[in-house]
Amino acid sequence: MRKGKEKNGRVINTGSEAELFLEDVKAQIQYKPAAERAGKELYAHMEDKAEDYRREGMPEEEAMDQAVKDMGDASALGVMLNQTHQVRVPSMFVLAVILAVLAGLAGNFLEYCSRKYCSQPGQWGEQFILAAGMSLYFPVGLIIFWITFRKGYPWIIRFSGLFLTGAGGGLVMVALMSGLRVYGVDLFRYFGINTASMLSMPVIVLSVPVLLVLAYKLRNRKERGILLSMGLFGVSFLFFCRMDGRSLNMNYKMISFAAFMLPMFYLAVRGCFRIPVKKAILLILVPGILIAGVWTLDNGRILKDYIRQCFFPREEARSSWDDAYNSILIKELLPQARPFGEIELSQNKLEEYYTSEWYFNGNWDSELPMRTLSTKRSQNNKIELTDILPQHYHNNYRIAFWILKYGWVPGLLMLGGVLMLYLFMFRLVRDIHNPLGKTVSLSCALFLAMQAVLYAAGNFGFQFAWFPAFPFLSEGLASISTNMVLAGMIASAYSYDHAVEEEEELKAFRPLDRRDTPQIE
Known part of the structure; x- marks a missing residue:
């Protein structure tokens, strides 16, 4: 018989299923007096159920284990009990996300309603419709953020089995389709020409929180749970998206590795895997090094190219279409920006930038891909700032564009506002107490922050691989939707983790609807 300890007048078997169950329930209830009361009531209920099984002839330990199974999922029950207490809303973070999205929306409208797209007065109505259509992602993203914020974390906990099954099945399906594409069997074409590229970002990003929830669910299996x-x-x-577009996934692959490994180490340090911390860390670190090593060997050549592109762009620039050339151009233009207002350049200088003659100077052996088109256009049109900037500047170079268009002060103010958003975000993550909530929110925060860091580096001339999204501000249905889910999960995990102080709760007391309170038979 397992050793027991006295607790609340009853004997709880140390290390038993009952004790682990109660720990998991109380981890989700952040108002601690309520957590202790719930623990007492639940254990009493389990003892009553176990007693019924003992009368039926079931052995004592088996009876208690069966009573624990009858209670259902511990984390889901804990979330339901936590919801019976009023929770705090992370108002500053929610407001910061909304303001960032509105800034991205304004940037899109300023771009698509500019003279580049609208040269005739009579076209303003058409251009407004164009701008609205190209900016539709932003209001859709806000809706996704609000739904995830209100329902995301408790839904994942309550329906974790269904959620993990569905997400795992979807991940396997997309991975198989991606693998087949390497061998010429492109099933993505039946869903649209850009389906593979659109799916790669959300699947790579969202698979990590899914796997972390699974790791938390498997923690009681100790070593086997970690290794699985x-x-x-x-x-x-x-194996996911191992195809021609692997450069598209390069940044997200590196981010996903960090966003999975760091929360796993957090779970290990917290002792969630029920084994010694050093052993848990070793079981995470060794497979992690093996995975990183295999991936690095497989992508060694392209990684070297992207390192040179980032730090030595002059060695990689071959034409005015190259990302390496874009970095050189941005580094050339930013020092000329003014504190306020648009950068001042003469028409002759603008034409040199437009044709890329300022850099290549006609000494290249082969004709530059852009040169013929640029020269022909420059003969008939007045060149503007937007004509000389890199392709997709309005999406990939939003920080640099604001600095060149409106000046260093407005540009840095926008960057400072974004920095404040991330400070609010990591503060929320820090203040989440239950291990599952912190694990999921930490992963989401790392994804958002590392995208922003890589995006900002590219905007100052240090671009590594293809641009990631600029969370909340850059356009794109897949990127906006995915990043809004991540931000909503952080706010949701925080909200369902923090109950108000007892005095505040008494002041704001209102009778609870019986349907809102989990009933125990």
Whole structure:
């Protein structure tokens, strides 16, 4: 018989299923007096159920284990009990996200209603419709953010089995389709020409929180749970989207590795895997190094190219279409920006930038791909700032564009506002107490922050691989939707983690609807 300890007048078996169940329930209830009361009531209920099984002839330990199983999912029950207490809304973070999205929306309208797209007065109505259509992602993103904020975390906990099954099945399906594409079987074409590219970002990003929820669910399996979680991550990391567009996924692959490994180490340090911390860290670190090593060997050549593109762009620039040339151009233009207002350049200088003659100077052996088109256009049109900037500048170079268009002060103010948003975000993550909520929110925060860091580096002339999204501000249905889910999950995990102080709760007391309160038979 397992050793027991006295607790609240009853004997709880140390290390038993009952004790682990109660720990998981109380981890989700952040108003601690309520957590203790719930623990007492739940254990009393389990003892009554176990007693019924003992009368039926079931052995004592087996009876209690069966009573625990009858209670259902511990985390889901804890979330339901936590919802019976009023929770705090992370108002500053929610407001910061909304303001960032509105800034991105304004940037889109300023771009698509500019003279570049509208040269005739009579076209303003048409251009407004164009701008609205190209900006539709932003209001859709806000709706996704609000739904995820209100329902995301409790839904994942309550329906974790269905959620993990569906997400895992979807991940396997997309991974198989991606793998077949390497061998010439492109099933993506039946869903649209850009389906593979659009799916790669959300699947790579959202698979990580899914796998972390699974790792948390498997923590009681100790060593086997860790190894299974690392194995599943390794399969998804190494084989998903292994195709021609792997450069599109390069940044997101690196981010996903960090966003999975760091929360796993957090779970290990917290002792969530029920084994010694050093052993848990070792079981995470060794497979992690193996996964990173295999991926690095497989992508060694392209990684070297992107390192040179980032730090030594002059070695990589071959034409005015190259990302390396874009970095050189941005580094050339930014020092000429003014504190306020648009950069001042003569028409002759604008034409040199427009044709890229300022850099290549006609000494290149082969004709530059852009040169013929640029020269012909420059003969008939007045060149403007937007004509000389890199392709897709309005999406990939939003920070640099604001500095060149409106000046250093407005540009840095926008960047400072974004920095404040991330400070609010990591403060929320820090203040989340339950391990599952913190694990999921930490992963989401890392994804958002590392995208922003890589995006900002590219805007100052240090572009690595293809641009990631600029969360909340850059356009794109897949990127806006995915990043809004991540931000909503952080706010949701925080909200369902923090109950108000007892005095505040008494002041704001209102009778609870019986349907809102989990009933125990």
